[in-house]
Amino acid sequence: MVDSWRIAFVLLAPAIALLFEGIRRRLGARMQSRVGPPLLQPFYDTIKLLSKDDFVAEKESNIFFQYGPFVSLLFVWVIFALMPFPLASFEHDFILMIYLIILVDAFYIVSGLASNSPFGIIGAMREMASIIAYEIGLAVAVITFFFYSGANSIGEFTLVNGFTHLPVSSLGLLLLGLVTLKKRPFDTPEAHPEIFDGAFTEYSGKRLAFLRLSEQMKEPLLIFLTLFLILGTSSLPLFFAASLALLFVYTFIDMVSSRLKVEHAVKFYMVVLAALLLELVWVSYQVIT
Amino acid sequence: MHDFIVPFGPQHPAEKEPMCIRAGLEGETITELDLRFGYVHRGMEKIFEGKGIDQGIYLCERICGLCSESHSMAFTRTIEEMLGLDVPMRVRHLRSIVTELSRLHSHMIWAGFMAHEAGYETLFMYLMRERERIMDILERTTGGRVHYGINKIGTLRYDVPNAKLAKMVEDVDTTLKNIEKYVDTFRNDGTLKERLVGTGMITGIQAKRFGIVGPVARGCGINNDVRKSDPYAAYDLADFEVPTYKGCDAWSRTMVRLEELYESGKIIRQLIKDIPDEKIPAFKFTKADDGDHFARIEAPRGELFYYLKVRDSKIDRLAIRTPSMAVLPMVLKPALMGEKVSDLPIVISSLDPCFSCMERVVIVEKGKEKVYTEPDFRRKFSGR
Structure with a gap:
């Protein structure tokens, strides 16, 4: 029987994401010497967007534009059921988790391409390029951790303080968070002065709410995934305190750097990927011998 | 294709x-x-036609928000040279000081936008915060934050007391000291340099051929500054440098403008130190013979050119070449292609x-x- 608090955690995942977003915006504002919005502003924004009328322009009335955001949100919500406090666990479910994370971004791209706007298309193209930069690295890092710990599923994963055992993969995961969450210097898919909001540009109402929520839910998701792997969930207060600290670090880096081009991101993360692969080879050698 | x-x-x-x-x-x-x-x-040049000379000064300030002082400087210079007016030294000093202050705030808002376009929003917010002090100085001395309305033909609307000038030096020094960090960021920050160096190249040959002006030209190694080459107001009394860079890219233009901030500070300090204590003359309505004249000044964006033709003491024709007009239509294409x-x-x-x-x-x-x-x-x- 699953603990009821775990079910509550999964059901409240969007609320957690919006709270994280509120904290992020507030932190960012303080770093820029602004007052910033109220902590609950993302909740108000989402509720307002959900209450808007449904409208789709004729040229955008394709199935991907209409349902892409919803599917994207669905996928990201499902990942919360797998990790970090799994409701159900089965063999090699971490592979499914990696696929779902990739699918969330895939639907972001599809939503952008389907939106019949040059800004959406450029945003989607940039996201495609940055996917090359981070998704393989993310998969390699996750597999390295599971390989090292010998766990077959997320439920069995009990490695505590993994960063002392696998320093390179831990650092790699922390760095990958920057580009996966589209933080500066790697926020090219949503570079506001260049292409408005990228894939979001043509969206409005409920679809915008879903698409934004799925992007906002990736933030706690990636932070929880990173900490689940490098810290472990044995101490819950430590886990949540560390997640807020990581949010602070990401926001800080976001605020003190300017935007690089997408090719810089790809070049940088190729180096990260090489380091991650080296550690995977080292771990395989250790496990086999 | x-x-x-x-x-x-x-x-x-x-x-x-x-x-x-x-x-x-x-x-x-x-x-x-x-x-x-x-x-x-907005058909500004048409609106000028038939207006009195003293009215023109208010209208020309409305051409632009950021360099409103430069426009009224150019207008007064044109008409004063045309009439052969001898402008008192205190008036000249004060005009130069207000122009340099407006150059300071114009360059600071520009540096902020530059950082914003490169994705550095924190720098934008900090620069805007520091700029506010310059705006406060301008509001204290002239009564306006955007349109100062301080110039009259041959005189000023009112004198600025010496106590206010002393406070002004203090505030300008504080601002320039505070923005040193941000200038260093532009100079050294890795991500920012990655974006700015080698971007938007305009070669020196192109710059000469298109006759571009101001900081854009100075970023291509062309030393052209009307304040030096054709001094007006009290600029011939001030000792300052014209920063030039030879990079021809966005970063060089950035550095030129940022170093100009410090040169403006230098000018303000010198002019306030040497300002003569004299009474500024009262304003008299201007009567002018028919004729025409042109003059130019250095606006924050470069050389600002005014041509004025007077008939029956009214403005018959006013032609303006603003620095943006000299730069933008010419170089946008070569700078952006590829x-x-x-x-x-x-x-x-x-x-x-x-x-x-x-x-x-x-x-x-x-x-x-x-x-x-x-x-x-x-x-x-x-x-x-």
């Missing part, structure tokens, strides 16, 4: 004023450009365009208004 066309503007977050650039893209590379101006055309679309906001911003200043050219043919694009305009009027 292009894959698709991206419209930048008329409303776009990278542009603070309306203009339209339709960029044909191949992947992310700009291969075609169609420039469309004329969205803020760049990545992500560099477009940076290149536009590094040229510091001011469309309100610029857009006074609309051709009316048979009662129909027609706004020419740059290629059409050239083909039709310059025979190229």
Whole structure:
């Protein structure tokens, strides 16, 4: 029987994401010497967007534009059921988790391409390029951790303080968070002065709410995934305190750097990927011998 | 050939004023450009016609928000040289000081936007915070934050007491000390340099050929500053340098403008120290003989040129060439062609365009208004 608090955690995942977003915006504002919005502003924004009328322009009335955001949100919500406090666990479910994370971004791209706007298309193209930069690295890092710990599923994963055992993969995961969450210097898919909001540009109402929520839910998701792997969930207060600290670090880096081009991101993360692969080879050698 | 066309503007977050650039893209590379101006055309030059000379000074301040003081300086210089007026030294000093203050705030807002286009929003917020102190000084001394209205023909509207000037030096020093960190960030920050160095190249030969002016030219190694070459107001009494860089890219233009901030500070300090204690003359309505004259001054964006023709003591014709007009239509294309679309906001911003200043050219043919694009305009009027 699953603990009821775990079910509550999964059901409240969007609320957690919006709270994280509120904290992020507030932190960012303080770093820029602004007052910033109220902590609950993302909740108000989402509720307002959900209450808007449904409208789709004729040229955008394709199935991907209409349902892409919803599917994207669905996928990201499902990942919360797998990790970090799994409701159900089965063999090699971490592979499914990696696929779902990739699918969330895939639907972001599809939503952008389907939106019949040059800004959406450029945003989607940039996201495609940055996917090359981070998704393989993310998969390699996750597999390295599971390989090292010998766990077959997320439920069995009990490695505590993994960063002392696998320093390179831990650092790699922390760095990958920057580009996966589209933080500066790697926020090219949503570079506001260049292409408005990228894939979001043509969206409005409920679809915008879903698409934004799925992007906002990736933030706690990636932070929880990173900490689940490098810290472990044995101490819950430590886990949540560390997640807020990581949010602070990401926001800080976001605020003190300017935007690089997408090719810089790809070049940088190729180096990260090489380091991650080296550690995977080292771990395989250790496990086999 | 292009894959698709991206419209930048008329409303776009990278542009603070309306203009339209339709960029044909191949992947992310700009291969075609169609420039469309004329969205803020207000017919200013027409409005001047038939106005009294003293009225013109208020109207010309309204041409631009950021360099309103420069426009009224240029206008007063033109008319004073035309009338052969001997302007008292205190008036000249105060005019120079207010112009330099407006250069300070114009360059600071520009540096903020530059950081914003490069994605460095924190720097933008900090620079705007520091700029507020300059705006406060201007409000204290002239009574206005945007339009100062301090100039009159041959005199000032009112004197500025010496106590206020002492406080002004203090505040300018504080501001320049505070922004040192931000200037260092522009100079040394890795991500920012990665974006700015080598972006939006305008070669020195192109700069000479197009006759571009101001910080853009000085970023190409061309030392042209009207304050040095054709001194006006009290600039011949001040000792200052004209910073030039030879990089020809967005970073050089940035550094030129940022170093100009310190030179402006130097000018303000010197002029306030040497300001003579004399009574400024009372304002008299201006009567002028028929005739024409031209004069130029150095606005924050470069050389500002005024041509004035007077008939019956009224303005018969006023032609203005603003620095943006001299720079933007010429160099946008060579600077943008072949760049990545992500560099477009940076290149536009590094040229510091001011469309309100610029857009006074609309051709009316048979009662129909027609706004020419740059290629059409050239083909039709310059025979190229």
